[in-house]
Amino acid sequence: MGRAPCCEKMGLKKGPWTPEEDKVLVAHIQRHGHGNWRALPKQAGLLRCGKSCRLRWINYLRPDIKRGNFSKEEEDTIIHLHDLLGNRWSAIAARLPGRTDNEIKNVWHTHLKKRLAPAEQVHGAAAPSGKKQKQKREGVGGRRASAAAAAAAPVAPVSSERSASSSVTESSMASSVAEPEHGNAGSFVSAKEESSFTSASEEFQIDESFWSETLSMPLDGCDDAAMEPHDSAFAAPSAAADDMDYWLRVFMDAGEPQELPQI
DNA sequence: AAGTGCCCCAACCGCGGGAAG
DNA sequence: ACTTCCCGCGGTTGGGGCACT
16 A cells, blocks of 8 residues: 655654744644645645644644643543543543543553552552652552552542643633534533633643734634634534444443443 | 652654545 | 545654652
């Protein structure tokens, strides 16, 4: 099969994105959408491959991204959905508005998986909570095992300090950008999540200048709807998501993990 | 105060699926 | 029907930064 070569083109930049690149990417997508990721970097004048641009947008720059702490509800939801869906992070992310598959994947691997592991061995063994109480150097557990213990806390605040240190976050964007409601997606994480996000927003008032700067850039006739034509980020939940809604309801009604039916 | 170890997250890599020609 | 191209996904990794010694 002819697989499209990616990123091996000479001269393409890799590694962390600079604020300038972010601005260029955001501005370009706001103006033109992202009809073709592959062509986008060239059109936008970025020395990145389309894949990298897409990832950056989806995981970081998209205005509807929610950053900061995962609420207890969200964490529980992830755990439940993982029970149902396995490592289908994108499907899980579809049930958590504002969260990306990458973020969920990270949270799972760094927190939730370990929370479950000890819980399966020692039922409900509580551990001191909080990142700062992580029990390091417990020997056998290895590099991540200590974090597992810490993450086993009933409510583990997740990476607040770190997220706060991010160079670019959107916090205020989630509400400031016209965004269709995510349909019925995430219906069961609505109210509480909303409130937790509100508090998170207060916590994460970082670099708003980036967004205000970016959004205030002249957009050549770009109005609020300018992003929508190409922007799947604002698309309504898919039919697959509806299917999952069904199974999710089944699951939630039952209150226990069930075997995942073929979707 | 300096050194070391560990955690977390952003980003990369490679593959599979689907659409278009 | 076949080939090519692009998108999206899941797994993995490297570096920054924090906590501890």
